Amino acid sequence: MPSISKENYLKAIFIGNRADKKPLTTTEIASRLEISNAATSEMARKLADSGLIKYEKYKGLRLTKKGERIAVNVIRRHRLWELFLLKVLKLNWAEVHDEAEKLEHISSEKLIDKIDEFLNYPKFDPHGEPIPDKNGELPNLPKTIKLSETEIGKEYFVIKVDDSSNELMNYLTKIGLKLYEKIKVADKLKFDNSVIIMLKSKQINLSKKVAESIFVSESSINLSRN
Amino acid sequence: MPSISKENYLKAIFIGNRADKKPLTTTEIASRLEISNAATSEMARKLADSGLIKYEKYKGLRLTKKGERIAVNVIRRHRLWELFLLKVLKLNWAEVHDEAEKLEHISSEKLIDKIDEFLNYPKFDPHGEPIPDKNGELPNLPKTIKLSETEIGKEYFVIKVDDSSNELMNYLTKIGLKLYEKIKVADKLKFDNSVIIMLKSKQINLSKKVAESIFVSESSINLSRN
DNA sequence: TTACAAAGTTAAGCACACCTAAAATAATTA
DNA sequence: TAATTATTTTAGGTGTGCTTAACTTTGTAA
Ligand SMILES: [Mn+2]
Ligand SMILES: [Mn+2]
Ligand SMILES: [Mn+2]
Ligand SMILES: [Mn+2]
Numbered sequence: 001m002p003s004i005s006k007e008n009y010l011k012a013i014f015i016g017n018r019a020d021k022k023p024l025t026t027t028e029i030a031s032r033l034e035i036s037n038a039a040t041s042e043m044a045r046k047l048a049d050s051g052l053i054k055y056e057k058y059k060g061l062r063l064t065k066k067g068e069r070i071a072v073n074v075i076r077r078h079r080l081w082e083l084f085l086l087k088v089l090k091l092n093w094a095e096v097h098d099e100a101e102k103l104e105h106i107s108s109e110k111l112i113d114k115i116d117e118f119l120n121y122p123k124f125d126p127h128g129e130p131i132p133d134k135n136g137e138l139p140n141l142p143k144t145i146k147l148s149e150t151e152i153g154k155e156y157f158v159i160k161v162d163d164s165s166n167e168l169m170n171y172l173t174k175i176g177l178k179l180y181e182k183i184k185v186a187d188k189l190k191f192d193n194s195v196i197i198m199l200k201s202k203q204i205n206l207s208k209k210v211a212e213s214i215f216v217s218e219s220s221i222n223l224s225r226n
Numbered sequence: 227m228p229s230i231s232k233e234n235y236l237k238a239i240f241i242g243n244r245a246d247k248k249p250l251t252t253t254e255i256a257s258r259l260e261i262s263n264a265a266t267s268e269m270a271r272k273l274a275d276s277g278l279i280k281y282e283k284y285k286g287l288r289l290t291k292k293g294e295r296i297a298v299n300v301i302r303r304h305r306l307w308e309l310f311l312l313k314v315l316k317l318n319w320a321e322v323h324d325e326a327e328k329l330e331h332i333s334s335e336k337l338i339d340k341i342d343e344f345l346n347y348p349k350f351d352p353h354g355e356p357i358p359d360k361n362g363e364l365p366n367l368p369k370t371i372k373l374s375e376t377e378i379g380k381e382y383f384v385i386k387v388d389d390s391s392n393e394l395m396n397y398l399t400k401i402g403l404k405l406y407e408k409i410k411v412a413d414k415l416k417f418d419n420s421v422i423i424m425l426k427s428k429q430i431n432l433s434k435k436v437a438e439s440i441f442v443s444e445s446s447i448n449l450s451r452n
Numbered sequence: 453t454t455a456c457a458a459a460g461t462t463a464a465g466c467a468c469a470c471c472t473a474a475a476a477t478a479a480t481t482a
Numbered sequence: 483t484a485a486t487t488a489t490t491t492t493a494g495g496t497g498t499g500c501t502t503a504a505c506t507t508t509g510t511a512a
Contacts, residue, residue: 003468
């Protein structure tokens with residue numbers, strides 16, 4: 001069992017994984033974890049020694065199968081906790097991430113499976129991110145586009161939101177925007193690239209930055225595993 | 227906020243607190259936490275420096291008001307988690323303690339309050355130990371005696387069990403003995419000091435050691451706060 | 453009351469995970 | 483290609499919490 005710190009590195013590497021499949025740089029990991037480059041280089045060596053990543057000096061790093069299994073498991077624990085905290089214990093949208101960030105490292109497999117069962121094997125976390133199942137399989141991702149790239153006049157379902165800012169989560173909560181809600185794009189302003197949506201007959205103007213953090217789809221999705 | 231390690235010391239000091247009110251020795255703490263005497267001496271100095279305990283070399287230590295507040299809070303978190311894991315997530319009697327041992331250190335006040343609310347402000351944990359409320363107040367303890375000290379022929383309610391051994395918890399689960407169950411003392415053998423009880427018309431022989439780990443009362447108790 | 457044993461503390465050192473500053477390597481620009 | 487700049491690694495160091503071994507204090511028994 002890797003330490004809390006090592007689990008965080010593995011998770012960061014998995015999530016930082018790029019579309020182009022190129023290895024990640026130690027610098028990218030360092031900035032994601034908000035620690036020094038030096039610490040990351042050192043840890044890279046250790047993780048490579050224990051076979052959790054492949055790492056060549058100056059050439060970046062990538063997860064091995066073994067490292068990926070652990071990373072995916074940490075992510076499973078994180079996302080299940082997030083959903084559990086929101087749905088069962090009624091913490092709010094902005095609070096669940098930070099709490100899950102700690103819980104993900106200290107929950108036994110058994111406890112996590114119980115939570116999974118309690119929630120009836122959910123496919124997505126409170127931000128719309130996929131939850132790996134017990135075998136590490138991720139559900140199929142719904143095809144989404146950014147709210148900033150939608151067409152005026154059309155209706156969409158909110159499928160995912162960027163979870164990296166508590167402030168954004170609080171704002172979305174305040175205006176009453178939730179996952180799986182239906183919205184209509186009323187207008188888009190060329191002036192500042194903001195998007196005006198209709199949410200339950202309320203009209204809301206969302207800035208470019210906010211609109212780029214909300215992912216929508218024209219069709220709704222199936223939430224539970226078959 | 228003290229570190230996980232410091233929280234464990236404070237909790238151990240609180241729980242180890244003796245009836246005679248004499249200060250605890252560093253050796254007692256060390257053995258309870260299964261670490262060396264040396265580590266405990268060193269930590270005693272640090273805890274004293276931050277005003278969490280009073281400590282005089284060679285004279286033992288005791289909690290200050292400030293240290294006690296933290297200790298009681300850790301215990302609150304531990305016991306609420308234990309009950310939550312058992313009642314809501316259906317972990318079993320023998321599993322909850324070890325899991326709570328980790329969760330107690332990383333849960334926010336808010337999360338713990340939500341759990342407290344979810345459980346409807348319970349007074350006792352799954353082993354019959356009192357749960358401190360948000361203000362650190364402990365509920366009144368029911369008066370109990372050891373099962374080994376009961377009278378033959380009388381009926382009792384199981385009020386508390388010693389939670390220090392997973393094996394014992396598993397054994398009690400297997401024979402179907404639960405908290406708040408009514409039992410009748412059928413016989414006590416002088417030969418080995420074992421106690422024979424009737425539990426739901428089943429007759430069970432409990433060794434001296436087991437009988438000394440079970441605490442009973444002649445009257446049942448009120449479980450929820452007022 | 454002294455000698456010895458037991459209990460408790462200090463000393464020295466280790467693993468972990470981080471830091472800053474210096475050095476090495478790679479990438480870019482002239 | 484050489485010089486310059488940017489990226490990445492190594493060197494040296496820190497704080498926490500632990501260890502074993504040596505030493506000090508306290509309690510007990512001769
Ligand atoms: Mn999250
Ligand atoms: Mn999430
Ligand atoms: Mn316990
Ligand atoms: Mn308990």
